[in-house]
Amino acid sequence: MSVSRRSFIATSAAATLGASSTAAGGSTALGTQARPADDTMKGVSKWDLDTPALCVDLDALERNIAAMQSRLRALKVASRPHAKTHKCPAIAKLQLASGSIGICAAKLSEAEVFSANGIGPILMTTSNVSPAKIRRAMALRRSNSQFVQAVDYAPNARDLNDAAREAGIVADVVVDVAVGSRSGVPAGDQAIALGQLVDRLPHLKLRGIISYDGGAQHIKGFKARLDQTLNRFAPSLETFEAFKRSGLSTEIFSGGGTGTYNILPRADGVTDVQVGSYIFMDCQYIEIGGESNEQVYDDFLPSLTVVTTVLNTYFPKSITTDAGAKALTLNRPGPWVLGEHEFTYNAGSDEFGVIRYETARRSYAVGDKLDLIVPHCDPVVNEYDQLYAIRKDRVEAVWPIVARGKSQ
């Protein structure tokens, strides 16, 4: 482990999030339990929650949302945060209230949930290709005029047009231009032809381009990330210029993420960035380094943690906890135990975490609590039905993760 990560875990993160661990014995006077969201949880100590417990520190969350808005304002682009990260309408509403121009959704079932929970402006970044999903997407557009759908394939554009006609609407679409080879239409001629097709189809309204580079977000070192991101984005930018020359709509030109929020705006014409993880941060992002700190990406504060309970301390240099792969996923690196920079946490067992260590800053007993920064925030959030919104170590609200499991 690098010195910088060590000191980060030992000091700055712990300072942000308060006490990193505390003995649990005797501190559960309220007999609190992680039950469905209700007001009876308000005021309960974070350290008395039933574990594993997914918690977000509200002071840090609010600072992250405000910081992103302030930085993007200076860069003259908007934010359109990806809701696949949090799957919580409560957080989407905070983002919109802070000035975000909309949210993104990765899956149709996710978009439906957000729309049903009062979120209007939704850009669905994945194409819907099955007949049933196409019909549902058009039904969603009929009920929510701010729903925009990605398309990356000509036959799919025709199917969408047919379904929009059947639904009696003109549906808003953006062309998804590939960066890499995961999703989207290849930049250049194929993308331009698709834009022209969409523009001609009477029941579709072209709104512009999305172009997201998943591989760029976690490039370590700001300079390398800057160079590679802009290099990889160049074909998308040329496609955008060709759209403009052809008279195609470029009202939306959206891309980027938490790792490139301050890079993509350097490409002329980008309207908004699809930032997701900045609200929570995680081990994967903290490691990439930022513009002002090459070692630790500290543009945003880690706000999301999982509280776990120590179950077993019989074995030398080893601690077993109640948070395994079903609570933390298998992403790497991490999880990191706040306050204990020498701990190696293995979440490889489904139900247990196993910590190995040579030195510890304190001793641990069965029942003690530990607070963990998670490896990768999106899939960890997707393991839980609720998120405890914590202020100064007390529950302020319990947010249902309403779109949890909406992977369809």
Add this chain to the structure above:
Amino acid sequence: MSVSRRSFIATSAAATLGASSTAAGGSTALGTQARPADDTMKGVSKWDLDTPALCVDLDALERNIAAMQSRLRALKVASRPHAKTHKCPAIAKLQLASGSIGICAAKLSEAEVFSANGIGPILMTTSNVSPAKIRRAMALRRSNSQFVQAVDYAPNARDLNDAAREAGIVADVVVDVAVGSRSGVPAGDQAIALGQLVDRLPHLKLRGIISYDGGAQHIKGFKARLDQTLNRFAPSLETFEAFKRSGLSTEIFSGGGTGTYNILPRADGVTDVQVGSYIFMDCQYIEIGGESNEQVYDDFLPSLTVVTTVLNTYFPKSITTDAGAKALTLNRPGPWVLGEHEFTYNAGSDEFGVIRYETARRSYAVGDKLDLIVPHCDPVVNEYDQLYAIRKDRVEAVWPIVARGKSQ
């Protein structure tokens, strides 16, 4: 990839599960959608389900349950299946109806869900150490006389005794004897002392010993697994003998799993095995080899798959699907695409799967469906709210995964 795994994916698994992929276009006359369980799904084709869809083939599931019962009967031990694998009361009921003597639960919230859904005999294999969980466990025991709780720590036994007294009950407990260093009390003197303490405490009733070896289940090669399992289990067996000599209850002596179901019964005194994955199977288990087939563990049939939809075929030797880490987890190896033994499926993206291949047995188009054996069944099931019970490629029932996310 080994030749044996290749031929398994290409032939036997595909034969078991029927067609491995099918074009989706035009076959969705019912406009089916993965919505909450209801009877309107009955009869819908597996290939028309909204994807990613978690499916179990009922013929294979029933054969697996019957095969395990028949083999264990010959070995003169019982089954006490671990419900952490399926989290479905519907499947627990099938297991109990086939002759299982009870189920295991890994977490208290899981045990509560199964008990509330009509499952009586539940052995909770993890200790409950927080004051709130201890109270809840004793409340569960009060409402369900067949609930048995593991203990591995003397202060915890005293806490359980106190809570049982407050609840006005005598609570059934088993001593969890460690194999390895993850959970449980070390075998030998400490375990015997704990058994004697439990035996003395007036509000606890000692029922015996559990001793599970997580590390043994996936040892590749039957002979190596046999030798290591029995070797590692020897201290537990000695502890069991000491319990008997001391007059402590040995009514329950439970351990083992799907990888050792036919090994642990060779240890004298074992009463039952805590098999879990045998109902579904997965890539991890298929690879360990069995007693009669060193290459492929074919004692049980793969019954669990995830159906995914092809989203993108623009890029050479590459297919993008709609099932990523939130649908399949990051466990290795796998997932395996049924019928395509040369495909390498990467579920590393949260929302997308990316297949790389050199040769394919057929061509694929956007909208086509693929059927996947999952890497590791337990955490994949935990990603979904419902399991489609399929017979001859048609939905026979939709089973709510009621204990999904009950990791507390």
